[in-house]
Amino acid sequence: MADQIIIVGASHAGISCAEQLRANGYAGRICIIDRLVGAPLERPPLSKAFLQADGQDDAKFLLRRPDWFAAHDIELLDGRDAVSVDQLQKQLNLDDGSQHGYDKLVLATGAVPRQLAAAAGLDGVFVLRHPDDAHALRKAVSGRQQAVVIGGGYIGLEVAASLTKLGLRVDVIEMADRLLARVASPQISSFFAELHQSHDVGLHIGANCREILQKDGAFTGVQLDDGRQIAAELLLVGIGVLPDLDLAASAGIEAGNGILVDAMMQSSVQDIFAIGDVALIDGAALRIESVDNAQMTAARAAAAICGLAQPSMAAPWFWSEQFDVRLQSAGIVPLASPDLRHQLRPGKREGGFSVWSYGDKGKLAAVEAVRDPAGYMLGKKCLDLGLSPDPNAIGNGDFDLKGFVAAGNKK
Numbered sequence: 001m002a003d004q005i006i007i008v009g010a011s012h013a014g015i016s017c018a019e020q021l022r023a024n025g026y027a028g029r030i031c032i033i034d035r036l037v038g039a040p041l042e043r044p045p046l047s048k049a050f051l052q053a054d055g056q057d058d059a060k061f062l063l064r065r066p067d068w069f070a071a072h073d074i075e076l077l078d079g080r081d082a083v084s085v086d087q088l089q090k091q092l093n094l095d096d097g098s099q100h101g102y103d104k105l106v107l108a109t110g111a112v113p114r115q116l117a118a119a120a121g122l123d124g125v126f127v128l129r130h131p132d133d134a135h136a137l138r139k140a141v142s143g144r145q146q147a148v149v150i151g152g153g154y155i156g157l158e159v160a161a162s163l164t165k166l167g168l169r170v171d172v173i174e175m176a177d178r179l180l181a182r183v184a185s186p187q188i189s190s191f192f193a194e195l196h197q198s199h200d201v202g203l204h205i206g207a208n209c210r211e212i213l214q215k216d217g218a219f220t221g222v223q224l225d226d227g228r229q230i231a232a233e234l235l236l237v238g239i240g241v242l243p244d245l246d247l248a249a250s251a252g253i254e255a256g257n258g259i260l261v262d263a264m265m266q267s268s269v270q271d272i273f274a275i276g277d278v279a280l281i282d283g284a285a286l287r288i289e290s291v292d293n294a295q296m297t298a299a300r301a302a303a304a305i306c307g308l309a310q311p312s313m314a315a316p317w318f319w320s321e322q323f324d325v326r327l328q329s330a331g332i333v334p335l336a337s338p339d340l341r342h343q344l345r346p347g348k349r350e351g352g353f354s355v356w357s358y359g360d361k362g363k364l365a366a367v368e369a370v371r372d373p374a375g376y377m378l379g380k381k382c383l384d385l386g387l388s389p390d391p392n393a394i395g396n397g398d399f400d401l402k403g404f405v406a407a408g409n410k411k
């Protein structure tokens, strides 16, 4: 077994991998390197609770307690950039000139937000990926009244909800013909559009920014394609992310829209693994960006490194929180499938429902649940067990879904 494992990236994937290696009984050296300074924070709250918090108790957002690293005998080298890999010497080079030999190297370098060239560098313009971004945005909110969010994906909408709750007037600009167009069913898009409108968020859907307006190097608003101007003091650019491939490129690792890995998260270079947002599993249509995926891929790499059987596969899951609504989703909505079909199922709680999406050959592919934890749980079980309840039955709230799952479980 390997004596030294180096993990680049101390976020959800990297830390889960270290934790899982120890849980698997690995007793050698584990060193995690991250360019960010300080104890790593969780990412999901950065657009939600962290952004709305007053900063007095940020310790509650720590990914692991500070004593966790020592307790698990895991070294954290923070504030250090890994700049290149020498795959022949099996050595990682850091920006401080130090060199670190490894037996196995795990790349958990995540992703970097896409920027809008016209807005980059202006005062009042933000992206949101890491704690530093969230600190800066939170600091900038104080005393401001109007914000624009470009991008109606989950992060853009969560930030819009948080800023609205903090008292700002927010306008969201989305170029597609609906919110969440890349990831969600049309029913979920409509639900969140109505939710945001009911909180007076301005939605500009199917709209493009013609110009970013500025004065003396500071953002002052946007002009849309149809000529309308929206004045604002803050801009959040939420137009997606790109995998952080710099380090992989230095080692000549094969990559496309992510570091290409096999089912064990092994890259094209022996003894180098990739996990989390940066990894693209061979044959998969897309990279998954979620905490669950970070943990699952970390567990797979840790099993491979320790020579253990692969953990069983479960449907990927994700959540989002906007205003007082929690969305839980499992599976991937098969938006490109020619057989795509969505079926609404009423939930047990007031205002609760789930959307069941079917893809190729009528197979259940995803369940998105709003204010409906029971619908989510049963949907996730169906996906994990490979069950595909009849869409016509699903639409009927009296259909005994629990019984259906229990019967499927026994088979």
Ligand SMILES: Cc1cc2nc3c(=O)[nH]c(=O)nc-3n(C[C@H](O)[C@H](O)[C@H](O)COP(=O)(O)OP(=O)(O)OC[C@H]3O[C@@H](n4cnc5c(N)ncnc54)[C@H](O)[C@@H]3O)c2cc1C
Pocket: 008, 009, 010, 011, 012, 013, 014, 033, 034, 035, 036, 043, 044, 045, 046, 047, 080, 081, 082, 083, 108, 109, 110, 111, 128, 129, 130, 155, 244, 247, 275, 276, 277, 278, 288, 289, 290, 291, 292, 294, 317, 318, 319, 320, 321
């Ligand atoms: C604002 C926000 C809200 C989110 N909300 C949700 C949610 O509600 N639910 C959900 O499931 N998911 C959510 N996500 C997605 C989830 O947080 C990501 O999928 C997860 O963080 C991916 O983890 P990762 O470790 O792969 O990458 P990252 O979190 O991107 O971490 C990568 C780390 O690698 C470091 N790094 C990169 N290159 C180097 C280098 N060369 N040298 C040193 N260090 C390096 C970076 O500094 C970073 O710390 C959210 C993400 C964000 C940004």
